[in-house]
Amino acid sequence: MDRDFPYSVEAEEGVLGCLLLDWMQAEPEKVTKVMVGLQPRHFAREKNAWVYGACQSLHKDGWPIDQVTVAHELAKRERLEPMGGVAYLSHLLTIATVPLHLEYYARIIMDTYNQRCKYTREYDERNTKPV
Numbered sequence: 262m263d264r265d266f267p268y269s270v271e272a273e274e275g276v277l278g279c280l281l282l283d284w285m286q287a288e289p290e291k292v293t294k295v296m297v298g299l300q301p302r303h304f305a306r307e308k309n310a311w312v313y314g315a316c317q318s319l320h321k322d323g324w325p326i327d328q329v330t331v332a333h334e335l336a337k338r339e340r341l342e343p344m345g346g347v348a349y350l351s352h353l354l355t356i357a358t359v360p361l362h363l364e365y366y367a368r369i370i371m372d373t374y375n376q377r378c379k380y381t382r383e384y385d386e387r388n389t390k391p392v
Contacts, residue, residue, distance in 0.1 A: 266380065267373040268305030268373045268377065269370065273305065274309065275356070277309060277316070277353045279357055281328055294364065296320050300317075301317065304370065308345060312331060312350070315340075319334055328350045328351070
């Protein structure tokens with residue numbers, strides 16, 4: 262990933278770690294709010310988008326979100342091993358924080374997504390001018 266390209270690995274992994282801890286039990290309103298507003302395309306890292314997409318599908322279907330259910334969902338999509346396997350999900354759990362910050366991390370992801378969109382539009386405008 263380009264160093265100048267706006268994204269926050271910490272925010273992406275923070276959201277995923279919080280979700281994997283099954284915060285739905287403790288903070289259902291926050292989880293639902295994040296699930297409605299944040300989309301996989303907002304994640305800069307593809308593997309994080311895959312994990313979030315699996316979490317979103319589980320949430321939509323009424324399943325609990327935890328390491329086992331997310332791993333199963335990713336395996337069904339043939340994305341578990343390409344994204345780093347259960348080891349990456351374990352990593353996300355080790356860096357998970359309290360659910361109080363879930364919405365803030367989601368906002369950071371949205372902010373950096375919007376910056377990337379602006380950056381891309383500006384790049385396209387500069388490079389598609391008629392000669």
